[in-house]
Amino acid sequence: MLRWSIGVGLAVTVGITLGALMGWYPLVRAMAKPLFEFYRYIPPLAWVPLTVLILGPSLQAAAFIVFVGALPPVVINTWNGVYQVDPILAEAAKTIGAGRLKTLIRVALPVAALSIMSGIRTAVGAGWASLIGAELVGAQSGLGFIIVNSEEAQRPADIVVGMLLIGVIGMLIDFSFRKLSAASTRWLGAEL
Amino acid sequence: MNGNPASVPKLVMRDIDKRFGNVHALTDINVEVHRGEFITIVGPSGCGKTTLLRIAAGLEMPTSGDVLLDGAPAGGPGPKRGMVFQKFALFPHMNVQQNIDFGLELKKVPRDKRREIIAKYLQLLGLESFAETYPRQLSGGMQQRVAIARALVIEPEILLMDEPFAALDAQIRISMQEMLLELVRQTHITTLFVTHSVEEAIYLADKVFVLSQRPAKVARVIEVGQAAEWKQMKFPEAEQAPGFLALKKEVWSLIRH
Numbered sequence: 001m002l003r004w005s006i007g008v009g010l011a012v013t014v015g016i017t018l019g020a021l022m023g024w025y026p027l028v029r030a031m032a033k034p035l036f037e038f039y040r041y042i043p044p045l046a047w048v049p050l051t052v053l054i055l056g057p058s059l060q061a062a063a064f065i066v067f068v069g070a071l072p073p074v075v076i077n078t079w080n081g082v083y084q085v086d087p088i089l090a091e092a093a094k095t096i097g098a099g100r101l102k103t104l105i106r107v108a109l110p111v112a113a114l115s116i117m118s119g120i121r122t123a124v125g126a127g128w129a130s131l132i133g134a135e136l137v138g139a140q141s142g143l144g145f146i147i148v149n150s151e152e153a154q155r156p157a158d159i160v161v162g163m164l165l166i167g168v169i170g171m172l173i174d175f176s177f178r179k180l181s182a183a184s185t186r187w188l189g190a191e192l
Numbered sequence: 193m194n195g196n197p198a199s200v201p202k203l204v205m206r207d208i209d210k211r212f213g214n215v216h217a218l219t220d221i222n223v224e225v226h227r228g229e230f231i232t233i234v235g236p237s238g239c240g241k242t243t244l245l246r247i248a249a250g251l252e253m254p255t256s257g258d259v260l261l262d263g264a265p266a267g268g269p270g271p272k273r274g275m276v277f278q279k280f281a282l283f284p285h286m287n288v289q290q291n292i293d294f295g296l297e298l299k300k301v302p303r304d305k306r307r308e309i310i311a312k313y314l315q316l317l318g319l320e321s322f323a324e325t326y327p328r329q330l331s332g333g334m335q336q337r338v339a340i341a342r343a344l345v346i347e348p349e350i351l352l353m354d355e356p357f358a359a360l361d362a363q364i365r366i367s368m369q370e371m372l373l374e375l376v377r378q379t380h381i382t383t384l385f386v387t388h389s390v391e392e393a394i395y396l397a398d399k400v401f402v403l404s405q406r407p408a409k410v411a412r413v414i415e416v417g418q419a420a421e422w423k424q425m426k427f428p429e430a431e432q433a434p435g436f437l438a439l440k441k442e443v444w445s446l447i448r449h
Contacts, residue, residue, distance in 0.1 A: 092281040095269045110285040
């Protein structure tokens with residue numbers, strides 16, 4: 001769970017920052033978009049061998065794989081959300097003395113909050129899936145590791161139990177996050 | 193800048209020409225707005241009035257020509273030129289008070305001073321009971337009052353208004369016009385106001401600039417002045433004053449050509 005939290009937390013922080021800059025500054029978008037599109041098509045699992053080679057089968061390695069899997073939805077949703085903010089709001093902000101960055105932080109990001117929230121929700125699930133994937137190939141503990149271990153020990157029942165647990169925990173995570181985001185959406189929705 | 197207020201106009205638009213690709217929107221436009229004046233610009237639909245005002249605000253650059261503020265090149269948009277948009281453009285995630293406060297915060301006005309100023313403008317625009325309300329809970333007229341307060345609160349040199357009442361229904365529109373005149377009397381704010389409504393242009397203005405069809409030129413400048421008989425009247429009497437009707441006929445004949 002720690003692996004997952006660190007990875008998702010990082011993905012949210014980095015993703016919102018990167019997505020916001022890409023959505024707001026055409027120059028950043030022009031530079032970052034091709035790289036990002038390229039990165040997006042490398043599945044998180046493909047990062048595992050290199051990560052384990054460099055970081056060893058560690059907490060950092062697992063968190064990194066979670067990060068890699070959870071980042072794209074946060075970036076894409078933040079970018080789209082910010083990009084779609086009505087330009088007239090930015091003009092209004094300019095005429096009362098707000099600079100471009102100030103407008104991004106105080107106007108565009110809050111207005112894009114709903115889109116960003118749904119990106120985070122997707123990231124939460126994607127992070128969980130990548131974590132299990134990472135454990136399948138490169139960990140000494142965790143549910144994914146238990147499954148692989150059971151395969152070697154020829155215990156199909158344990159494998160199925162492991163899979164069920166992964167599904168149930170994934171659903172629980174998503175459920176609790178949905179509750180959380182519904183509450184904050186209600187709060188935001190009252191304003192927007 | 194306050195040295196010689198009488199001779200240096202607040203805002204000068206000199207030889208403005210604007211093209212969008214093949215479309216020639218504005219040509220040879222000269223507008224001067226002096227301190228404390230209320231200027232309206234009226235013209236046929238699609239003649240480029242809004243473009244002209246956006247140029248005045250710095251939101252759009254002219255193809256050629258200059259915009260001067262207090263005699264100096266005006267440059268990009270900023271807090272010296274307050275803008276009120278037809279579509280209100282309030283910040284949806286901020287309540288009325290926060291919308292008004294944002295400009296003061298950007299201006300780095302101390303917090304307790306801000307509270308005082310906000311209270312004054314809420315009162316001036318009849319918004320006292322809506323301080324905590326969010327824009328989407330307000331009617332169009334109320335939203336536009338907030339937008340006017342947001343623009344005025346930072347004490348711009350000039351207030352630019354882009355068909356601010358066009359999205360409102362007729363009754364609200366009239367009460368907003370009366371309110372605006374009253375507000376101008378109290379604050380002496382210099383105003384440049386664009387509209388397609390001939391009645392609105394005449395009712396509000398000290399001076400009306402009538403634009404022609406595209407490419408728009410200034411067809412005529414009509415001095416109305418504070419002395420006009422209907423300035424002290426309300427609707428519907430104001431519209432029936434003989435002087436008002438004569439001006440209305442004059443403006444219409446210019447717009448039709």
